[in-house]
Amino acid sequence: MKAARGFFARLLRNRMAAAGLLVLALILAVVLAAPILPLADPDATDPARRLLPPFSEGAWLGTDALGRDLLARLVWGSRLSLAVGVAASLLAAVLGSTVGLLAGYLGGWTDTLLMRGIDTLMAFPYLLLALAIVAVLGPGLLNALYAVVVVNIPFFARNVRGVAAGLRHREFVDAARLSGMGSARILLQEVLPNVMPVIVITVSTTIGWMILETAGLSFLGLGSQPPQADLGSMLGEGRKVLINAPHVAAVPGLLVFLIVMSMNLIGDGVRDAIDPRLRTGLPGKPGTATRVERPDVPAGHDGDAGALLDVRNLKVAFDTGSGRNLAVQGVDLAVAPGECLGIIGESGSGKSVTALALARLVPSPPGVITGGVVRFEKDDLLAAPPGLLRRLRGGRIAYVFQDPLTTLHPLMRVGDQVIEAIQAHQRQAAGAARARVHELFAAVRLPEPDRIMQAYPHELSGGQRQRVSIAMALANDPDLIIADEPTTALDVTVQAGILDLLAELRRQRRLALVFISHDFGVIARICDRVAVMHGGEIVETGPVLDVLHRPRHSYTRRLIAAVPVLGRAKEILRTDPLEAPA
Amino acid sequence: MSGAPAVQVRDLVKTYRPRFALFGRRRKPVTALGGVSLAVAPGETLGIVGESGCGKTTLARCLVGLLRPSSGQVLVAGQPIDRLAAEGPAALGRSVQYVFQDPISSLNPRRTIRQTLAVPLRFLAGLPPGDHPARLRELMEGVGLDPAMLDRYPHEFSGGQAQRIAIARALAAGARVVVLDEPVSALDVSVQAQVLRLLVELKARHDLTYVFISHDLAVVEALADRVVVMSAGAVVEEGRPEELFSAPSHPYTRRLVASVPRL
Structure with missing residues (x-):
């Protein structure tokens, strides 16, 4: 009714x-x-x-x-x-x-x-x-x-x-x-x-x-x-x-x-x-960047001098039929050059929205950034003109998403897609770009780069597709890669290979990495620091091993206690008094 | 572990034959299961681990009759399932049930939970409609949900709640063997732990036998009494999970265990 x-x-x-x-x-x-x-x-x-x-x-x-x-x-x-x-x-x-x-x-x-x-x-x-x-x-x-x-x-x-x-x-x-x-x-x-x-x-x-x-x-x-x-x-x-x-x-x-x-x-x-x-509202074409409605632009704040990315008090909301839902409620993050920051949280914690909001990729409508500053080196991305954002995205800031089958174009050869990514940012002749793709595919350790360049996404395995996405992210020598659950859809043996690759690329190229995951094991394997998100806020942040072994916040403790660990997995079956009901 | 096994699988083979193509090239048949044999004792939880494409879901679907094997036999409580299936869907559904990976999509979006849960009561248990309300309340409480939620639609539930409902549906007609196909993979870790605890509790209460399929070794270790490792449609290793995962002997198992990220 x-x-x-x-x-x-x-x-x-x-x-x-x-x-x-x-x-x-x-x-x-x-x-x-x-x-x-x-x-x-x-x-x-x-x-x-x-x-x-x-x-x-x-x-x-x-x-x-x-x-x-x-x-x-x-x-x-x-x-x-x-x-x-x-x-x-x-x-x-x-x-x-x-x-x-x-x-x-x-x-x-x-x-x-x-x-x-x-x-x-x-x-x-x-x-x-x-x-x-x-x-x-x-x-x-x-x-x-x-x-x-x-x-x-x-x-x-x-x-x-x-x-x-x-x-x-x-x-x-x-x-x-x-x-x-x-x-x-x-x-x-x-x-x-x-x-x-x-x-x-x-x-x-x-x-x-x-x-x-x-x-x-x-x-x-x-x-x-x-x-x-x-x-x-x-x-x-x-x-x-x-x-x-x-x-x-x-x-x-x-x-x-x-x-x-x-x-x-x-x-x-x-x-x-x-x-x-x-249903959620009037149909509208999403804009090129998330709408920003900041009541107070914090002036004269220089932030962390050494940070590559410095996020202060970021707030993101979604307009629904019945008002505005705050999905991210004041998040502070800083990433130094060459550092890997993990963001861990469960579904609905706001971790993916935070990741997308950094380069203003949250679709508007319904998304709105309602406050905060996102400073990438000197620029406040929340005040940046569309041209600058376009140059940064896929240029100095690159994304890798969870499911490469949905992020790669199904009807284009993967080699051509990476060439396109290069030519969107640099004037490069087709031959030079092709040689660069070959080099990139070799760098992400894809076997037979020449054959894979000619393949369509569905002809590759899940792990190969994710390597192609990483190659695409690397195409324009980024300073920062934001990876949103990049290994969640993969088998563990394949996941291990991708994590090793990311760690190695980070060392070689002095890449900063923001790595989003729901899996503490994965974060512990690759990140230096971790931020724990819950209900749109960061409840705890610190070096991975500290957070893992001496969690301060009760949510972090609950989260860690819920993860079954090989060798002592049966521990999670003991009822935990800290556990909140479903 | 005495008496007849709750589930017995003998030389199960499943080949997917390519679709008949009038034009275009003929494809080769794909072998998903190449002669799998295993047995599960009553009251036991058998874990099946393996990576995507190893045949574990094909095996699970053969166990409940959703797929017909190319050759080989599946016996549930000593009865061949093709004979059970021949007696109509009710006979099979009363002995063995299935819980799907994605709880939301295993519930019809356009039917209330009451309507969904009433289906096995009516067709499998043959319960007169007058007895439904009491039994539905009992089922909801059995999986830790408020019976007041019965008239809601699936999209109003979280993943964990929806999986509890799916489990209630599997238990509704008193099946003693439950095949769980990645039942917690789509859930958040804190919810996952709660659902695993619920499964352990239900097993003790109803004296169930589980076939528990997962790609997550730690989750399998938490629940299983015995585990088989599958690769390319065959069982490569079998044993108690603590021993098997701490000292794997087959190279594939070794690689699998080494890949698991540690805390």
Whole structure:
């Protein structure tokens, strides 16, 4: 119920959709009230009063070539057209979604057979197919409806199949099977509710189109038969007197326009309101840098003279529908040249947001930096112009992220991606850049650099991909690398190799490293100092071994106690009185 | 460790055959399991460790009938699982259950916890609907959750809470063998420790047998009575975790143990 109210609130926030909804509601109210409205008989002919212009006495919208009242025909005709259009979309939705669900969920031969059938339907231009169906069944409104349904089944089948095929391998479907559900039940109770949004969106975006198609068939004389009025047949009749009495065609034409337009606007609104990505606020293009709204710029602060990166009182917030959530609440950090600082924390501690905020990479909206200073050598990055930020990012400050499969471009050879990274910062000929990439790949100890340069990301192993990301980070000789959980997605043996590589590169190149992890073991292996983050704050900071062996803060103690250590792992099973409940 | 094993696996082979391709080159079949044999005694926790692609998840899915092995046999409580499966999903689901790695995605996002937990009660345990509320409350309390949360949707829970719900679902119909596939890998360390403690407690209370799969050697050591190390679809080493990890004999195990970062 709450979800439905939220949905309508979001729908109405979209002004175009709200306007469409208003227009459609008016039209619907009128056509639904048709039997009780004081309208003339729509089929009563009166040759003496033929082709009266609009605003004539007794005929507000005038009359047609047979002297029938246009207003009455319009109201009754729209009623019929809407009924046929709605019935057609519901039928097409039910039939098409059934085909799509079965094909997507069952897969294999069923999928092949059903979808090739759908492809066959799609191989004919829709109007030709509809004409052929009506030609076989004979003209008539019901047959036109069948034709429109058949023509529109593929839209539903294809959309639904894609989603259902994705859901088939989801864990909750396996879990339902293990809980004793049969295939039919899984399909109806587990898969269908998750496909429903797609069906609703497809209905709302095709219903206008289907009304138009039905009208088209009636216009050609294949739908409603005289004297019955629908919007298409009224247009067809108006065409014959278009020169002498344009209003006979213009009036139904205008109404078709209004109906289809309002439905399409609503359809777009429904699509946006259902899409969860747009829920947290109005859609907007993220800016090139996180927005900064600092009330107080601390003046005259020189910070740590020797520090490469000096962060004071950094605050980052996210705008949500119900106000501003502070994710990072006043963080102080300093990194000397060549130093490795670890940031450790659990999910939601604000460690990744802090890492992204350093180079103002938190997407805005919804992210806002609400306070603090980030000093990189002399520059305050929070006051830096976009040009400077762009030069620094991937230049002197480089990032390595957790999952290289998502940070590398899937359709570009990895060698070309590193060349691109180099040429974004330096004027270098293609040959020189290529030689540099070769050198970098050798430096991160990728075997056969020449072969790997030609490979696409999916052809490499997880460890190789992360080495490519590190090579890319090194491309412009950075002073600082910010690595956010760079080894979390990797196997331990591969992780060990990457950590050794990072440690060695740091020594050789006097690189400063900010290393974010949830794993104390990893931090202890590579970092000099560690900052422990919890709830958006740094609760403790110091040399790694000191923090590990003599933790001062109770959260740090809890965290360390919770880590199972090989050789004495069973200790974590003893209940710890310090432990807070989940 | 007497009597019939709770789980027995004999010469299990699973080959993935490539999809039939009308065009394009033919791919070679991939062997995920190359003849694995093992046995788990009732009340024992068997740990399975190995790196990605070693076949541990394939093995786990064969144990609960989610995958059909190419050859070989799986027996649960002395019964071949293909025979159990032939009796319908209920017979199998009452003897062996599964807990997935990602707790959130193992719960249907569009169904409340009450609806999700009622499924095994209805289809596996055959409990009349009138008895559901009391049993649901009992299940929630058994995993340390407030029964008032029953009418919430999965996205309203933290990872640790969602995993507790998944565990409750696995235990709902009284299965005595539970296959846990990386059940704490997606959780934060402090939550991980709590879930591990819960698993130990539940095992004692319900007299369960666990097959515990993880890539994290320390987590396996914490829970397992015995551990097998898998590599490339085969078991390379087996033993008590404290001994095996302190003195590994197979070169792969040695490399694995050496790679674990120490505090």
